[in-house]
Amino acid sequence: MKYDYKVIEKKWQDIWDEKQPFAAKNDYTKKKYYALVEFPYPSGAGLHVGHPRPYTALDIIARKRRMQGYNVLFPMGWDAFGLPTENYAIEHKMHPADVTRNNVARFKGQLKSLGLSFDWSREINTTDPAYYKWTQWIFLRLFRKGLAYKKDMNVNWCTHCKVVLANEEVIAGECERCHGEVVHKTKSQWMLKITDYADKLLDDLDTVDYVERVKLAERNWIGRSYGAEVDFDTTAGDKLRVFTTRADTLFGATYMVIAPEHPFVDKWKDKLKNYDALMDYRGMAARKSEFERAELVKEKTGVMLDGVKAVNPVTGKEMPIFVSDYVLVTYGTGAIMAVPAHDERDYEFAKTYNLPIIEVVAGGDISKEAYTDVSEGKMINSGFLNGLDVAEAKEKMAEYLRAHNIGDRTVKYKLRDWVFARQRYWGEPVPLVWCEHCGWQPVPESELPIKLPEVATYEPTDNGESPLATITEWVNTTCPKCGADAKRETDTMPQWAGSSWYFLRYCDPHNDNEMASREAMDYWMPVDWYNGGMEHATLHLLYSRFWAKFLYDEGLLSCPEPYLKRTAHGMILGEDGEKMSKSRGNVINPDDVVNEYGADTLRLYEMFIGDFEKSAPWSTNSVKGCKRFLDRFAVLDEMIVREKDEELERELHRTIKKVTSDIEDMKFNTAIAAMMSFMNSVYAKGGIDIESLKSFTIILCPFSPHICEEMWASIGGKGLCSLALWPVYDEEKIKVTEIEIAVQINSKVKFTLSLPAGCDEESAYDIIEKSGKLNQYIEGKTIVKKIYIKDRIFNIVIR
RNA sequence: GCGGAUAUGGUGGAAUGGCAGACACGCUGGUCUUAGGAACCAGUGCGCAAGCUUGCAGGUUCAAGUCCUGUUAUCCGCACCA
Numbered sequence A: 001m002k003y004d005y006k007v008i009e010k011k012w013q014d015i016w017d018e019k020q021p022f023a024a025k026n027d028y029t030k031k032k033y034y035a036l037v038e039f040p041y042p043s044g045a046g047l048h049v050g051h052p053r054p055y056t057a058l059d060i061i062a063r064k065r066r067m068q069g070y071n072v073l074f075p076m077g078w079d080a081f082g083l084p085t086e087n088y089a090i091e092h093k094m095h096p097a098d099v100t101r102n103n104v105a106r107f108k109g110q111l112k113s114l115g116l117s118f119d120w121s122r123e124i125n126t127t128d129p130a131y132y133k134w135t136q137w138i139f140l141r142l143f144r145k146g147l148a149y150k151k152d153m154n155v156n157w158c159t160h161c162k163v164v165l166a167n168e169e170v171i172a173g174e175c176e177r178c179h180g181e182v183v184h185k186t187k188s189q190w191m192l193k194i195t196d197y198a199d200k201l202l203d204d205l206d207t208v209d210y211v212e213r214v215k216l217a218e219r220n221w222i223g224r225s226y227g228a229e230v231d232f233d234t235t236a237g238d239k240l241r242v243f244t245t246r247a248d249t250l251f252g253a254t255y256m257v258i259a260p261e262h263p264f265v266d267k268w269k270d271k272l273k274n275y276d277a278l279m280d281y282r283g284m285a286a287r288k289s290e291f292e293r294a295e296l297v298k299e300k301t302g303v304m305l306d307g308v309k310a311v312n313p314v315t316g317k318e319m320p321i322f323v324s325d326y327v328l329v330t331y332g333t334g335a336i337m338a339v340p341a342h343d344e345r346d347y348e349f350a351k352t353y354n355l356p357i358i359e360v361v362a363g364g365d366i367s368k369e370a371y372t373d374v375s376e377g378k379m380i381n382s383g384f385l386n387g388l389d390v391a392e393a394k395e396k397m398a399e400y401l402r403a404h405n406i407g408d409r410t411v412k413y414k415l416r417d418w419v420f421a422r423q424r425y426w427g428e429p430v431p432l433v434w435c436e437h438c439g440w441q442p443v444p445e446s447e448l449p450i451k452l453p454e455v456a457t458y459e460p461t462d463n464g465e466s467p468l469a470t471i472t473e474w475v476n477t478t479c480p481k482c483g484a485d486a487k488r489e490t491d492t493m494p495q496w497a498g499s500s501w502y503f504l505r506y507c508d509p510h511n512d513n514e515m516a517s518r519e520a521m522d523y524w525m526p527v528d529w530y531n532g533g534m535e536h537a538t539l540h541l542l543y544s545r546f547w548a549k550f551l552y553d554e555g556l557l558s559c560p561e562p563y564l565k566r567t568a569h570g571m572i573l574g575e576d577g578e579k580m581s582k583s584r585g586n587v588i589n590p591d592d593v594v595n596e597y598g599a600d601t602l603r604l605y606e607m608f609i610g611d612f613e614k615s616a617p618w619s620t621n622s623v624k625g626c627k628r629f630l631d632r633f634a635v636l637d638e639m640i641v642r643e644k645d646e647e648l649e650r651e652l653h654r655t656i657k658k659v660t661s662d663i664e665d666m667k668f669n670t671a672i673a674a675m676m677s678f679m680n681s682v683y684a685k686g687g688i689d690i691e692s693l694k695s696f697t698i699i700l701c702p703f704s705p706h707i708c709e710e711m712w713a714s715i716g717g718k719g720l721c722s723l724a725l726w727p728v729y730d731e732e733k734i735k736v737t738e739i740e741i742a743v744q745i746n747s748k749v750k751f752t753l754s755l756p757a758g759c760d761e762e763s764a765y766d767i768i769e770k771s772g773k774l775n776q777y778i779e780g781k782t783i784v785k786k787i788y789i790k791d792r793i794f795n796i797v798i799r
Numbered sequence B: 001g002c003g004g005a006u007a008u009g010g011u012g013g014a015a016u017g018g019c020a021g022a023c024a025c026g027c028u029g030g031u032c033u034u035a036g037g038a039a040c041c042a043g044u045g046c047g048c049a050a051g052c053u054u055g056c057a058g059g060u061u062c063a064a065g066u067c068c069u070g071u072u073a074u075c076c077g078c079a080c081c082a
Helices: A005-019 A052-067 A083-091 A096-112 A129-144 A194-207 A212-222 A247-252 A263-267 A275-287 A290-298 A344-353 A390-403 A518-524 A540-553 A590-597 A599-608 A620-634 A646-664 A668-685 A690-700 A705-714 A761-770
Strands: A032-037 A071-073 A148-158 A163-165 A182-192 A224-234 A239-244 A255-258 A303-311 A318-323 A335-338 A407-413 A432-435 A439-442 A476-478 A485-488 A529-532 A565-568 A738-745 A748-756 A783-789 A793-798
Touching: A005 A599, A005 A705, A032 A052, A032 A518, A052 A071, A052 A529, A052 A599, A052 A646, A083 A096, A129 A148, A129 A439, A129 A540, A163 A182, A194 A212, A194 A224, A194 A540, A212 A540, A212 A565, A224 A247, A224 A390, A239 A247, A239 A255, A239 A335, A247 A390, A255 A344, A263 A275, A275 A303, A275 A318, A335 A344, A390 A407, A590 A599, A590 A620, A599 A620, A599 A668, A599 A705, A620 A668, A620 A705, A646 A668, A646 A690, A668 A690, A690 A705, A748 A761, A761 A783, A761 A793
Parallel strands: A032 A071, A032 A529, A255 A318, A529 A565, A738 A793
Antiparallel strands: A148 A163, A148 A182, A224 A239, A224 A303, A224 A407, A255 A335, A303 A318, A432 A439, A432 A485, A476 A485, A738 A748, A783 A793
């Protein structure tokens, strides 16, 4: 057939549009399969060449499942709230909704041009009021359960975007998006208590099939550590509580450190002779950007509290208390007991300020460095702990603390609550009302969605208020409880909100009465296979698992984990091996590739480029190789022969087997290599029978669907190739009668020989001996050992 | 600093402990062409050879790219988390 990819691809895309072969059926009696890719943020830049990689991969899975008889849900939508759109709108004096509409249209066109088998009838958009109604609805449920709360807190403030950032959005002291400087600022913020779910989020990772590196990233991010809280008496009368994982070293505690923001500094104001100096230090620490704070790791600074001392509960000794920014107010209790002999940071600080260092675990050389090893070493200088190893000492100390009512075991997490508010326009309004008399009140469900009002200007304000705050007619309302004058919350939700539950909406996307019907969710959920970027392991993935778990606890969802399986694709780099970026000028535009080579080639190439999980550099030359393969495939219908060739049939079945299993293992590159090999054999034979060509067309179809539809039609296939039955290989047909094996002498290959398949050792040796090739190697030597691996190798060890 | 990953021809990459380099690119030569950045055919790890080859050094094994120990380099994540 003639392979005019532009004509063919348009033709089949139109047919798919019209016939809707990829629409998921609402027949809940069928076996289902839910394949999901992360929905994109429709940026102004259009589709990136990195997008088609995961999309094609799951498209292949989805297409194969359909061909295997599953009712497949493979949906797509738009995660369209967010700053770039808003900034673009401001810059070009447009409405963010219009910008979004344009970008979505562009993205959709691009995705359609790739022949992805999405069910477009279920398309969703997080900025659609019919969608964010339910985002707000879920938020209200969180609020009613006490999982949403407002708190004055030290937040990360991007000085450039003029917006509060979540901890997750701060990378090395810079804003994740604009790389602007991030400073600390105190603001009253809506928070979501994700920490309530820390244990479940961590423990349930054992129940799901995620690639290990994703699990690891989540585990590290949640950062559970077992330790103890210990109360230290102070000369001020208050008990200073610390968290430690090394209660065993309590005898070695020689001073205390509290965070500069610790409330005791204020509480003890009257007792502190150097209060001003402490305030200066606190101010200095706050002014430091995250970046400086991280950079200054090596130089520890601090100020000693003059006027209050602490007492070590086991030694009875008085100890000085310092403030230092190496102790974080946000972790543990914001205070530590310092054991310089066995903690590197404390050691460094103690050296700087000339504080005593007492060794309590023998085994290191504390004149040189802190000894932090917990696996060996016995307790010394530690009263009732002496002679124990560290693990035993921890146990015994925990008992002691409990018995004397000065502390107890506890668990702490690195994970912090989720800052769930942005002072920006283009997000879901937080559906709450502030009443002087009744406090924060949820908007009645009947009033949802609280829509974004039309405003003249979206510019962020310097005082950190949302632009919504300036629209008095929107802000002013009445209290849903008492009817008095009240004000709406003007903050909007962060971009992560809409994506935290979108996989549920796909189950039943046009439902006006519920986020999705229970029946639909029970059928489709959980997602069978979810693929996305590594960068979302600690953000989106954790957030959406949290929401799913919450909805499960609310009895609204039947599965405690939303995703059964999670894989992560590697990045596509520029031809220079560097990350693609405008500034480097190494960006490849997928539209150009589709234009020049066709979507089928782009798809095939992106799957052939290398290990799906690893990043790989773009290579225009290799794209041509894939195009060449399709060009050669396109004329197979002119090479049809009447007779089946036994060898070719064997290879076909071997190829079907390999492609079938490789797709499941995401080894798309070797699946394609196998198909290329098969086609090379067809060319070598000079022809192929029609049945074999049909099977070959079907297994290639998920990779390059347009050309396969065309081929299928050309060779008289019934219906759409995309819906043809996936071929089953016949193990009998794969069997061979003769296999070439390698004959080794002392583990070195000397020659190869053809043996009957499955032949036993004795007859194998017999044939080798009779071949006459062996004599020259073993003449005059003794055979010490013979190792025969069936169908593989025969190793003769001689002396 | 902690954690993770990776290292194979000129290039991207294949190899349940069993013939390293599948498949593809590139390159070389050829055929057909007025022409080739088209198509097709042949060759292609290195070395003149004996032989040598999976970052480096050891080890286990009849047999190691693969397992173990150490080491180097690169990339990624987290980063004063007590």
